[in-house]
Amino acid sequence: MKGILVGLGGRARSWVNCSADKDIEFDAFVEPSEAQKKSFVEQYKVPEDRIFSSLSEAIEKSDAQFVMDITPPHIHEAVALEAFEAGLHVIGEKPLSDDLNAAKRMVAAAKKAGLVHMITQNYRFGGMPRTTHRLLKEGVIGEPEQVMVTFFMSWADSPGSHYVTQPYMLIKDMGVHHFDLLRYILDRDAESVLAHTWNPSWGWHKGDASHTAIFKMSGGLIATHHALGCSKGHRTTYNGDWHIAGSEGSITWEGSQVFITHGHKTAKPGREEVKLDVLAEDGQKSILTEFISSIEDGRAPECNSEDNLKSLVMTFATVESAIQQKFVDVAPMLD
Numbered sequence: 568m569k570g571i572l573v574g575l576g577g578r579a580r581s582w583v584n585c586s587a588d589k590d591i592e593f594d595a596f597v598e599p600s601e602a603q604k605k606s607f608v609e610q611y612k613v614p615e616d617r618i619f620s621s622l623s624e625a626i627e628k629s630d631a632q633f634v635m636d637i638t639p640p641h642i643h644e645a646v647a648l649e650a651f652e653a654g655l656h657v658i659g660e661k662p663l664s665d666d667l668n669a670a671k672r673m674v675a676a677a678k679k680a681g682l683v684h685m686i687t688q689n690y691r692f693g694g695m696p697r698t699t700h701r702l703l704k705e706g707v708i709g710e711p712e713q714v715m716v717t718f719f720m721s722w723a724d725s726p727g728s729h730y731v732t733q734p735y736m737l738i739k740d741m742g743v744h745h746f747d748l749l750r751y752i753l754d755r756d757a758e759s760v761l762a763h764t765w766n767p768s769w770g771w772h773k774g775d776a777s778h779t780a781i782f783k784m785s786g787g788l789i790a791t792h793h794a795l796g797c798s799k800g801h802r803t804t805y806n807g808d809w810h811i812a813g814s815e816g817s818i819t820w821e822g823s824q825v826f827i828t829h830g831h832k833t834a835k836p837g838r839e840e841v842k843l844d845v846l847a848e849d850g851q852k853s854i855l856t857e858f859i860s861s862i863e864d865g866r867a868p869e870c871n872s873e874d875n876l877k878s879l880v881m882t883f884a885t886v887e888s889a890i891q892q893k894f895v896d897v898a899p900m901l902d
């Protein structure tokens with residue numbers, strides 16, 4: 568399958584590396600920055616005349632079936648709409664957009680065109696989430712009713728990037744990974760959220776780099792997300808540490824280990840480390856497999872944009888709650 572790769576920054580390069588042994592070929596590239604073009608040509612020995620300054624030109628001069636969009640979030644809508652107009656499927660980096668209305672327009676355009684539109688929420692394709700999702704379905708801790716996620720990281724510590732200069736970036740950029748994980752692992756959607764954000768005095772982000780958010784999820788489950796993006800002390804992994812509490816015990820993520828604990832006298836107490844499921848491919852590669860097979864099978868992929876809107880809206884609702892300082896309902900924001 569031939570594709571056009573749009574945006575040749577840092578993340579795009581990991582996609583080029585990851586697609587090397589997949590059944591796809593990038594037949595054209597789009598990048599407006601001369602410096603990025605030059606460094607990409609040097610790194611990948613791509614013919615310079617296959618790198619175009621606009622998507623329109625690349626579409627005209629290639630016979631691609633899909634577009635991979637690795638541009639910054641405010642560009643995603645323009646790329647997707649142009650691709651759909653040209654009849655091309657789209658796989659795009661998270662977040663779907665930095666604007667909720669733009670995200671809704673993209674979802675509507677994909678549906679209208681009848682094309683695949685997948686968002687690369689790579690975290691959920693990892694071994695810890697896949698194994699935990701299976702264990703919860705098997706009922707190893709009974710019905711989960713409360714989840715606590717903690718995340719401590721020296722996050723985005725290069726000066727000048729939009730992660731550092733724009734407001735609420737920890738929620739918008741990192742939060743979308745964890746909120747999508749909550750939806751996937753628990754098979755539930757967010758109904759409302761109460762959030763408070765603040766900025767530690769020693770931090771380097773202009774916007775608030777700390778928050779606690781309480782989500783009321785479907786089925787009455789409560790999930791809290793507590794994050795510090797300018798940690799100078801103990802760090803979690805990028806997945807965060809998790810405590811999922813159910814009627815019969817807990818599943819915890821402690822660093823890169825997963826444990827099942829039965830700690831009450833009403834059952835035989837015990838704590839065991841879980842051997843993670845062996846996955847056929849690593850997270851990023853399995854996203855490509857899912858995208859390609861969904862096109863071949865004529866079905867919507869996991870993380871299709873319509874579904875992904877429900878993860879994205881959690882970031883917007885969290886920010887809205889932090890501004891309003893009260894619970895915000897999620898469903899009306901999807902209308």
Ligand SMILES: NC(=O)c1ccc[n+]([C@@H]2O[C@H](COP(=O)([O-])OP(=O)(O)OC[C@H]3O[C@@H](n4cnc5c(N)ncnc54)[C@H](O)[C@@H]3O)[C@@H](O)[C@H]2O)c1
Nearest residue numbers: 574575576577578579597598600603637638639640660661
């Ligand atoms: N899933 C993950 O774990 C993960 C990790 C890193 C980045 N990302 C996402 O990937 C996307 C890109 O991030 P990045 O770190 O590579 O950013 P980047 O700034 O390094 O690269 C973006 C590139 O897009 C180019 N660009 C800008 N406007 C364009 C346009 N109109 N057409 C074509 N190219 C254009 C820029 O010149 C730049 O080279 C973002 O949405 C980001 O959130 C995801």
